[in-house]
Amino acid sequence: MSSNYDNIINATSSSSGTTAVDGISNDIGRMDISNDDGDVSRIDISDGEGGKIHNKKKCTSCEQKVENIKTNNISHANVDIDMVSEDVGSDIDAKETCANCGKDGASNVCNKCKLVKYCNAVCKKKHKKKHKKECEEYVRHAAKKHEEEVRRAAELHDIELFKQSPQQEEECPICFQRIPLLSTGKKYKSCCGKVICSGCVHAQFIRDVPLCPFCRTLEPTSEDEVVKRMMKRVEKDDVQANSSLGSFYAHGNWGLSQDMNKALEFWHRAAELGHTQAYFSIGCAYYNGIGVKKDKKKANHYFELAAMRGDAAARHSLGVHEWNAGNDDRALKHFLISVEGGYNGALKKIQQLYSNGDTTKDVYTQALRAYQKYLAEIRSAQRDEAAAFDEGFKYID
Ligand SMILES: [Zn+2]
Numbered sequence: 001m002s003s004n005y006d007n008i009i010n011a012t013s014s015s016s017g018t019t020a021v022d023g024i025s026n027d028i029g030r031m032d033i034s035n036d037d038g039d040v041s042r043i044d045i046s047d048g049e050g051g052k053i054h055n056k057k058k059c060t061s062c063e064q065k066v067e068n069i070k071t072n073n074i075s076h077a078n079v080d081i082d083m084v085s086e087d088v089g090s091d092i093d094a095k096e097t098c099a100n101c102g103k104d105g106a107s108n109v110c111n112k113c114k115l116v117k118y119c120n121a122v123c124k125k126k127h128k129k130k131h132k133k134e135c136e137e138y139v140r141h142a143a144k145k146h147e148e149e150v151r152r153a154a155e156l157h158d159i160e161l162f163k164q165s166p167q168q169e170e171e172c173p174i175c176f177q178r179i180p181l182l183s184t185g186k187k188y189k190s191c192c193g194k195v196i197c198s199g200c201v202h203a204q205f206i207r208d209v210p211l212c213p214f215c216r217t218l219e220p221t222s223e224d225e226v227v228k229r230m231m232k233r234v235e236k237d238d239v240q241a242n243s244s245l246g247s248f249y250a251h252g253n254w255g256l257s258q259d260m261n262k263a264l265e266f267w268h269r270a271a272e273l274g275h276t277q278a279y280f281s282i283g284c285a286y287y288n289g290i291g292v293k294k295d296k297k298k299a300n301h302y303f304e305l306a307a308m309r310g311d312a313a314a315r316h317s318l319g320v321h322e323w324n325a326g327n328d329d330r331a332l333k334h335f336l337i338s339v340e341g342g343y344n345g346a347l348k349k350i351q352q353l354y355s356n357g358d359t360t361k362d363v364y365t366q367a368l369r370a371y372q373k374y375l376a377e378i379r380s381a382q383r384d385e386a387a388a389f390d391e392g393f394k395y396i397d
Pocket residue numbers: 098099100101102103118119120123
């Protein structure tokens with residue numbers, strides 16, 4: 001039975017959990033990527049390693065969001081000046097009429113307010129004194145509107161961001177119990193595309209037959225076969241397979257040469273298909289500058305996309321980010337949502353906030369209860385047995 005590829009798969013996924021940020025003071029020094037049949041592992045990366053390869057294929061859904069964010073935050077000035085011209089423009093001839101002499105065909109725009117036009121620099125100069133006051137007023141008005149607009153956009157963004165995330169309560173197709181969050185507590189099978197809990201994988205394993213516990217297909221017997229099967233599922237637009245294959249490339253696993261360009265391509269595809277962890281992996285790539293230029297803003301954007309879709313680890317990363325920035329309230333909000341998703345690291349952070357006197361006992365109790373609720377849903381004798389048998393089947397932090 002030692003030839004069972006499950007063994008190798010579990011052995012290579014050395015680490016548990018999906019922590020992106022390990023401590024409050026640390027940066028995200030690791031990258032979370034599933035490196036095999038759905039197991040999530042980490043690779044330690046020293047900073048400044050990446051930035052060489054740039055991802056060419058862009059995820060349309062998240063790029064669109066990036067565009068939206070850009071529009072909201074940066075380029076409101078133009079929009080607002082347009083709005084101003086609608087508001088106050090009624091007394092200005094919106095057509096090409098010179099504000100000084102009234103002739104048509106004016107094309108020389110006031111550089112400051114961009115609302116009035118002149119025939120030429122001479123008319124502009126002549127009108128300068130008269131226009132000065134209203135020009136300043138237009139500019140002030142536009143700036144105020146811009147501020148308001150930015151504030152409103154941020155508000156709307158926060159409402160979306162802190163909305164209760166959809167819980168990822170996937171069930172094991174064999175025991176029908178909730179799948180643990182911890183990577184070692186589950187396993188993806190590329191034969192049937194099912195995610196199976198560690199308990200059920202182990203139960204099959206001790207029967208000494210190298211079959212998939214769900215579809216009874218023989219386990220792959222070579223690295224080549226592992227990759228081939230995964231690619232087959234990728235062709236079927238299987239979300240987890242896309243994410244896993246991306247991770248194969250990120251690690252250079254299963255005989256593939258490491259290729260972050262390809263890794264990002266598959267992660268983007270998986271993200272487009274709705275895989276939250278793929279967003280998280282892309283975020284980690286940006287955070288650490290691996291395969292892409294280091295960009296913490298972009299990293300955070302991808303963490304947000306993952307968190308808003310229910311990724312508890314990404315949610316925890318956002319919390320740490322806020323905590324580092326001194327925004328305890330926002331950090332706490334993230335940690336609470338993360339705990340509800342079963343993320344133990346977030347519970348520890350809340351405990352720390354509580355012992356520092358930065359949050360109340362009620363909040364800490366609420367977090368504890370949320371975590372206990374999660375534990376009650378994932379605990380099983382079969383999974384305990386698997387975990388006792390092998391660290392690689394650990395399913396509770
Ligand atoms: Zn003129």
